[in-house]
Amino acid sequence: METRATRIVLVVWVIGVLLFLFVPIATIIVFAFDRETVQAWPIEHYTTHWFSVAWHDQDVRDSLWLSVKAGLAAMFIALILGSLAAFAVHRFRFFGREAVSLLLVLPLALPGIITGIALQSFFSYNSVMLSLTTIIIGHTTFCIVVIYNNVLARLRQTSGSLMEASSDLGAHPLQTFRYVTLPMLSTALIAGALLAFALSFDEVVVTTFTSGAQNTLPLWIFGSIRTGNQLPEVNAVVVFVLAITIIPVAISVRLTGGGGVTRSSVATARD
Amino acid sequence: MTTAPSPGGARISAALWRRPWLRASLTLTPPLAWFFVIYLASLAVLLLTSLWSVDPFTNNLHHQLTFANFREIFTATYLRIIWRTVVLAALVTITDVVLALPFAYFMARVATRRVRAALFVAVLLPLWASYLARVYAWIVILTKGGTLNWAFRHVGLPEPNIGYTHTAMWLVFSYIWLPFMIIPVYTSLERIPDSLIEASSDLGARQFRTLRTVVWPLALPGIVAGSIFTFSLTLGDFITPLLIGGTNSNLIGNVIYDNIGTANNLPFAAALAIVPIVIMTIYLLGARFLGAFEAM
Amino acid sequence: MKPPRNRRPRWLPTVLALVAAVTLLGACGSSAKTSTPTPGGTSGTAGLKVPTADMAPLESIGKGEGKVNVIAWDGYTEPEWVKPFETQTGCKVNTKVGTTSSDMVSLMANGGGGQYDLVSASGDADLRLIYGGDVRPVNVDLIPAWKDFHPFLQSPSFNTIDGIHYGVSLQFGPNTLLYAKSAFPTAPDTWKVIYDTKYKGKVTVPNNPIQIADAALYLSKSQPDLGIKDPYELTQTQFAAAVALLKDQKVLVKKYWNLPSEEESLFKNGETVVGASWPVQTGNLKKSGFAADDTIPKEGATGWADSWLLATKAPHPNCAYLWMKYISEPRPQAQQALSFGETPANRKACPIMDELEKGGCARLHADKPEAYYQSLQFWKTPLAQCGDGKTDCVPFQKWVAAWTEITG
Numbered sequence: 001m002e003t004r005a006t007r008i009v010l011v012v013w014v015i016g017v018l019l020f021l022f023v024p025i026a027t028i029i030v031f032a033f034d035r036e037t038v039q040a041w042p043i044e045h046y047t048t049h050w051f052s053v054a055w056h057d058q059d060v061r062d063s064l065w066l067s068v069k070a071g072l073a074a075m076f077i078a079l080i081l082g083s084l085a086a087f088a089v090h091r092f093r094f095f096g097r098e099a100v101s102l103l104l105v106l107p108l109a110l111p112g113i114i115t116g117i118a119l120q121s122f123f124s125y126n127s128v129m130l131s132l133t134t135i136i137i138g139h140t141t142f143c144i145v146v147i148y149n150n151v152l153a154r155l156r157q158t159s160g161s162l163m164e165a166s167s168d169l170g171a172h173p174l175q176t177f178r179y180v181t182l183p184m185l186s187t188a189l190i191a192g193a194l195l196a197f198a199l200s201f202d203e204v205v206v207t208t209f210t211s212g213a214q215n216t217l218p219l220w221i222f223g224s225i226r227t228g229n230q231l232p233e234v235n236a237v238v239v240f241v242l243a244i245t246i247i248p249v250a251i252s253v254r255l256t257g258g259g260g261v262t263r264s265s266v267a268t269a270r271d
Numbered sequence: 272m273t274t275a276p277s278p279g280g281a282r283i284s285a286a287l288w289r290r291p292w293l294r295a296s297l298t299l300t301p302p303l304a305w306f307f308v309i310y311l312a313s314l315a316v317l318l319l320t321s322l323w324s325v326d327p328f329t330n331n332l333h334h335q336l337t338f339a340n341f342r343e344i345f346t347a348t349y350l351r352i353i354w355r356t357v358v359l360a361a362l363v364t365i366t367d368v369v370l371a372l373p374f375a376y377f378m379a380r381v382a383t384r385r386v387r388a389a390l391f392v393a394v395l396l397p398l399w400a401s402y403l404a405r406v407y408a409w410i411v412i413l414t415k416g417g418t419l420n421w422a423f424r425h426v427g428l429p430e431p432n433i434g435y436t437h438t439a440m441w442l443v444f445s446y447i448w449l450p451f452m453i454i455p456v457y458t459s460l461e462r463i464p465d466s467l468i469e470a471s472s473d474l475g476a477r478q479f480r481t482l483r484t485v486v487w488p489l490a491l492p493g494i495v496a497g498s499i500f501t502f503s504l505t506l507g508d509f510i511t512p513l514l515i516g517g518t519n520s521n522l523i524g525n526v527i528y529d530n531i532g533t534a535n536n537l538p539f540a541a542a543l544a545i546v547p548i549v550i551m552t553i554y555l556l557g558a559r560f561l562g563a564f565e566a567m
Numbered sequence: 568m569k570p571p572r573n574r575r576p577r578w579l580p581t582v583l584a585l586v587a588a589v590t591l592l593g594a595c596g597s598s599a600k601t602s603t604p605t606p607g608g609t610s611g612t613a614g615l616k617v618p619t620a621d622m623a624p625l626e627s628i629g630k631g632e633g634k635v636n637v638i639a640w641d642g643y644t645e646p647e648w649v650k651p652f653e654t655q656t657g658c659k660v661n662t663k664v665g666t667t668s669s670d671m672v673s674l675m676a677n678g679g680g681g682q683y684d685l686v687s688a689s690g691d692a693d694l695r696l697i698y699g700g701d702v703r704p705v706n707v708d709l710i711p712a713w714k715d716f717h718p719f720l721q722s723p724s725f726n727t728i729d730g731i732h733y734g735v736s737l738q739f740g741p742n743t744l745l746y747a748k749s750a751f752p753t754a755p756d757t758w759k760v761i762y763d764t765k766y767k768g769k770v771t772v773p774n775n776p777i778q779i780a781d782a783a784l785y786l787s788k789s790q791p792d793l794g795i796k797d798p799y800e801l802t803q804t805q806f807a808a809a810v811a812l813l814k815d816q817k818v819l820v821k822k823y824w825n826l827p828s829e830e831e832s833l834f835k836n837g838e839t840v841v842g843a844s845w846p847v848q849t850g851n852l853k854k855s856g857f858a859a860d861d862t863i864p865k866e867g868a869t870g871w872a873d874s875w876l877l878a879t880k881a882p883h884p885n886c887a888y889l890w891m892k893y894i895s896e897p898r899p900q901a902q903q904a905l906s907f908g909e910t911p912a913n914r915k916a917c918p919i920m921d922e923l924e925k926g927g928c929a930r931l932h933a934d935k936p937e938a939y940y941q942s943l944q945f946w947k948t949p950l951a952q953c954g955d956g957k958t959d960c961v962p963f964q965k966w967v968a969a970w971t972e973i974t975g
Contacts, residue, residue, distance in 0.1 A: 518820050
């Protein structure tokens with residue numbers, strides 16, 4: 001449909017946006033090799049010293065591991081709760097349905113600092129000690145939203161006739177769920193889980209208010225940028241993380257066929 | 272694949288089938304319980320706290336309900352800050368929509384499968400490079416001796432010198448939230464069936480007309496969904512104004528942050544926090560009206 | 568056949584109402600805990616009681632619990648001096664890094680929440696922690712090195728109230744005037760330069776409401792008829808004058824720095840040439856090859872001093888005391904001072920600093936006479952209670968509000 005001119009404009013635009021997205025990333029990578037801790041351009045001395053520092057830093061390893069644990073836990077709990085919520089909102093008409101769907105967006109729609117101080121006050125009023133558990137609770141709260149959105153979008157897209165056909169063929173609801181619904185949802189779940197994990201992994205605002213004597217990786221970074229004694233080390237750590245995550249991200253994008261939403265060639269019936 | 276359903280399993284399924292409200296409750300209760308017990312309860316406590324005050328002598332919380340905090344917010348200093356934050360959030364949202372639309376369109380409708388996957392990876396990848404590190408990188412880029420000035424100087428143009436200005440904040444916010452706009456816009460553009468576009472040109476509409484009357488309305492839910500993120504994230508962020516802003520750069524987020532901790536004025540911070548909650552609630556209701564909840 | 572009726576879950580609205588009720592009840596009930604201060608607190612200043620003043624401090628240090636959880640500034644618990652401690656005492660040190668004073672106060676809420684043992688808070692946060700009941704009395708007899716501290720740091724008003732110690736002084740530093748040698752070939756001798764329109768757009772000062780005290784300090788010398796004696800105890804008129812000065816200063820300021828690294832970046836990238844600073848920045852800038860130096864102008868300076876405060880609900884009190892005992896000794900004091908860029912509380916650290924780094928003692932002003940240190944006005948949380956019995960001084964909450972107005 002698009003004219004040739006339009007296509008050219010689009011390609012140029014895409015390249016421009018990609019540059020915009022990646023110039024800061026490139027900056028981070030380049031400055032990881034800066035010998036000086038006070039960063040200025042141009043760089044006078046290049047060194048790989050900071051990569052070795054980052055590699056041997058026990059605090060980095062501990063906080064990285066904690067981030068992974070928190071992210072996985074939040075992701076799994078959110079997968080369950082988010083899917084349940086999506087099913088409920090999609091399938092049933094119950095009292096307060098509109099309110100619930102509005103409610104379930106709040107954790108992402110409201111600024112993180114509000115969620116953070118609200119949760120912190122809540123925990124302290126109930127004398128709950130801040131720990132990995134409270135971090136996970138905080139993260140799960142917004143991860144649920146991501147999963148919920150993805151699953152709901154997919155449920156709306158797929159026709160209910162498939163599930164009816166399944167029960168017509170003699171399967172009872174639990175079987176239908178296992179053999180029909182779940183495979184249908186799988187890519188939406190994976191896409192949602194990936195995004196949820198990414199959000200949790202990089203989350204700093206809510207985590208500062210809900211963490212105890214632990215550091216996730218963003219908290220470690222937050223503490224390290226204060227005196228500026230280790231800025232190149234922070235960059236080196238980010239480079240490591242990027243290098244590690246490129247593969248899983250690429251794999252999951254391929255698995256979900258580019259976004260987890262398949263293009264339908266028939267106009268979707270809105271129910 | 273066919274297995275005979277176990278008798279116990281069949282009984283449970285049958286019971287659930289006959290009682291839809293039971294199924295509804297079972298699916299709804301766990302997430303709802305989580306939300307009510309943890310999230311809403313804490314928001315309610317926050318709301319309550321905003322109506323309290325702190326005694327300047329004893330530094331204890333006064334439990335008398337008072338609107339003093341809100342009265343103080345409605346003074347020039349804070350109103351200016353709120354206005355500045357809202358305007359900035361709006362500008363950032365518009366910028367991101369403009370940047371994201373053609374990008375998402377290309378991804379959804381023009382790119383080949385492989386290119387689309389690569390672009391998707393490219394959009395997601397920055398989310399994994401710590402938010403803090405990316406903001407810090409912008410300091411290096413925008414500052415006086417930074418790479419932006421250096422680049423302009425190299426091509427003979429005058430240095431823009433936008434370090435620690437409102438322009439810098441707008442630029443950095445637009446950058447950080449861009450992936451959150453691209454993804455929902457892509458999702459809604461992706462869903463437009465080819466047949467619709469073909470029908471439109473069959474009926475005689477040329478490219479621009481089709482884009483305006485067919486594509487745009489269908490993309491709107493995704494745009495509104497993305498705007499919820501960009502708007503609310505800007506409304507509450509306190510790290511970027513702290514690092515990137517110069518003078519006259521207080522935003523709602525960092526004023527809230529300043530009032531907790533050493534200032535020990537949780538009631539006032541809570542009252543300030545109500546402002547973005549109110550703004551976002553209005554925004555959300557408007558978004559629902561525009562159908563954004565279909566597209567997130 | 569009629570499909571089964573979708574009956575609404577009637578329990579939903581009821582549950583909603585119940586939960587709302589429970590929440591509000593819970594909030595009112597538990598907040599009652601925070602509203603009444605524990606009876607029997609001593610009043611440090613009129614109307615203020617320290618909730619934990621009557622808690623008996625430890626009599627003797629018992630067996631270590633195996634670990635100690637501390638909240639500290641980044642760079643305060645480096646392996647260089649932590650490892651020997653861990654080997655000696657068997658107490659493993661777990662550090663939670665605080666980014667700002669506010670951050671530390673938040674972390675220490677509820678007496679450290681039963682998680683943290685110690686916090687290395689600066690003077691602007693100390694009183695907040697003490698009057699908030701988050702820290703408890705410390706027995707300085709169990710810290711032998713305390714006797715070797717500078718006299719003014721043994722029982723300073725920011726960690727000792729009515730003779731009761733709530734922590735041990737750790738290190739301190741002046742709020743220096745940092746200048747780029749390119750703009751100032753010789754060191755400026757007055758704070759006037761950061762209020763001078765000559766340097767419009769090239770000044771930077773900390774983004775901290777306590778900065779109002781710096782303006783007050785300058786005014787105490789430049790406008791003596793305002794009668795400012797203590798820059799943290801300001802009457803309404805004195806406060807208004809300081810605020811006016813700072814509002815005038817705003818057009819000169821390029822950025823209010825929040826983190827030392829920001830100020831370092833501002834100077835190195837040529838954005839600013841003069842500003843209020845700490846010795847840390849000077850050290851880092853010099854290390855990265857930038858020509859800058861700092862000085863204490865003739866009007867004197869404010870200063871910050873960090874203390875290790877003991878959490879009310881410290882789960883590992885013995886290890887906490889062992890740490891306070893260790894870190895107060897000359898060698899760890901010297902190591903930390905040189906590493907971070909600050910001045911030790913222990914007078915005996917100076918020769919060791921020179922042993923570890925030639926000229927180290929002088930670089931960090933640890934060799935000055937007592938009179939020099941007396942001239943530093945250390946941070947303390949401004950309260951409504953003025954020291955002289957009056958209660959019309961401006962409390963810190965108003966400082967915060969004024970600062971928001973100043974910075975815009």
